[in-house]
Amino acid sequence: MTVVVALDGPAGSGKSSVSKAAARVLGFAYLDTGAAYRALAWRCLEEGIDTHGPADVIESLPSFEFEIGTDPDGYVVRVGSEDVTADIREPRISATVSAIARIPEVRQYLVDLFRSIISGTERPGIVVEGRDITTVVAPDADVRILLTAAEEVRMARRSAELSGVSAETTARELSSRDAKDSQVVDFMNAADGVTTIDSTDLDFEATVASVVALVRSTTATSAQHT
Ligand SMILES: Nc1ncnc2c1ncn2[C@@H]1O[C@H](COP(=O)(O)OP(=O)(O)O)[C@@H](O)[C@H]1O
Ligand SMILES: Nc1ccn([C@@H]2O[C@H](COP(=O)(O)OP(=O)(O)O)[C@@H](O)[C@H]2O)c(=O)n1
Numbered sequence: 001m002t003v004v005v006a007l008d009g010p011a012g013s014g015k016s017s018v019s020k021a022a023a024r025v026l027g028f029a030y031l032d033t034g035a036a037y038r039a040l041a042w043r044c045l046e047e048g049i050d051t052h053g054p055a056d057v058i059e060s061l062p063s064f065e066f067e068i069g070t071d072p073d074g075y076v077v078r079v080g081s082e083d084v085t086a087d088i089r090e091p092r093i094s095a096t097v098s099a100i101a102r103i104p105e106v107r108q109y110l111v112d113l114f115r116s117i118i119s120g121t122e123r124p125g126i127v128v129e130g131r132d133i134t135t136v137v138a139p140d141a142d143v144r145i146l147l148t149a150a151e152e153v154r155m156a157r158r159s160a161e162l163s164g165v166s167a168e169t170t171a172r173e174l175s176s177r178d179a180k181d182s183q184v185v186d187f188m189n190a191a192d193g194v195t196t197i198d199s200t201d202l203d204f205e206a207t208v209a210s211v212v213a214l215v216r217s218t219t220a221t222s223a224q225h226t
Contacts, residue, residue, distance in 0.1 A: 003125030004118060005215055006133035006141035008187045011174045012154030013147045014199055014207055015129040020072045022211040023127040029070040031117055033130035035077045036110050038088035039066050041097040043079050051096055054103045061109045091165060094173055098180035111137050132185040134194045143218045146190040150200045
């Protein structure tokens with residue numbers, strides 16, 4: 001049986017980097033669900049699909065050729081034959097993605113896709129990160145985590161990553177995206193049974209270590225009960 005680790009949190013909390021590193025330590029696969037929403041936004045912009053009128057976005061779903069690498073050392077995102085791994089991090093995508101992520105048909109389509117990727121995992125486990133993994137995509141996951149950090153810390157971390165964009169612009173983008181995304185799914189409060197890891201005062205290695213320790217202790221305990 002594949003061990004499923006579900007991890008949610010707001011923008012800049014460390015979901016992607018921490019999940020990828022934890023997956024590497026555990027020998028698990030890694031699934032970045034936000035990349036799928038970003039890749040769909042990229043494709044809409046590329047093809048001039050109106051992201052405000054849901055009908056056009058919904059109509060484009062069956063021909064959305066999305067591919068993602070789930071090896072933590074082979075992370076790549078493709079739309080058709082195009083490698084969009086870097087492009088989907090651009091500010092124009094961050095500014096568009098919430099509008100398409102609020103369309104219920106888009107969410108259902110991508111949730112089904114994520115579930116099929118999870119069930120096709122060949123590794124002993126998979127770390128899946130996003131906004132609604134603990135609540136919608138994999139509510140029965142073996143380990144469910146909400147990764148948080150104080151807003152100013154998240155802004156500072158994200159700002160350090162983006163060169164050429166001012167700290168003020170990054171902060172504004174991040175908090176406006178969180179506000180829009182929060183109207184659709186609750187990733188600021190831990191659902192029942194979800195463990196909160198607050199990384200405000202933890203460095204990167206300590207945050208990864210606490211995720212790995214939680215996975216190991218939870219899976220060891222459940223093995224004793226079977
Ligand atoms: N606990 C931590 N301490 C310091 N920096 C961190 C920590 N967790 C993540 N980071 C850094 O913060 C930045 C944002 O992390 P990222 O994984 O992109 O967040 P998210 O996927 O939640 O948006 C990255 O540069 C990452 O290396
Ligand atoms: N499970 C998910 C993951 C992402 N998303 C959407 O996709 C966007 C990009 O997600 P992301 O995880 O790449 O964003 P960051 O937290 O890395 O900035 C979010 O702002 C949400 O609009 C979602 O709705 N549900």
